[in-house]
Amino acid sequence: MRKVLVVIALCFPPLIAAGDSDQFLVKMKVLENGAELATPEMIVEKGSEASMNISGEQALVAVGLIVNGHNENEAHVVAEIETSADRMSPELLVKKGQWASVSVGELEFHILVEDHAATE
Incomplete structure (x- = not known):
């Protein structure tokens, strides 16, 4: 199965x-x-919109999100997930380092957010 991955990051001023x-x-x-x-x-x-489109043999999936730190242990995520059959736009407050999930109908979205140390 060949997957084509397109990543587009749109930068907005970070919060x-x-x-x-x-x-x-x-x-x-x-x-x-x-x-x-x-x-x-x-x-x-932080505070920037990021999106990704993934196409494969079975489906096309588009994911867009903005992540901001809420406090030291939590992150605020605004996401948009779309498949060829379904769509959802959850807003979540997640614990960093722990999986969180949401489902709408047959569509499920699981997310794990961790701090990332920038390497230069």
Whole structure:
């Protein structure tokens, strides 16, 4: 199975919060009807919009999100997930380092957010 991965990051001025990392490592799982469609990972700048389109033999999945630190242990995530059959736009407050999930109908979205130390 050949996958084409397109990553587009649109930068907006970051929102500053004390004790937050400037970057987050975001791991995701997108399932539909119990079948795993995609497991994307991306590094997201705080307060910036990031999006990813994944196409494969089974489906097209588009994920867009903005991540901001809420406090030292939590992150605020605004996401938009779209498949060829379903769509959801959850807003979540997640504990860093722990999986969180939301489902609408047959579409499931799982997300793990961690602080990411920038390497130069």
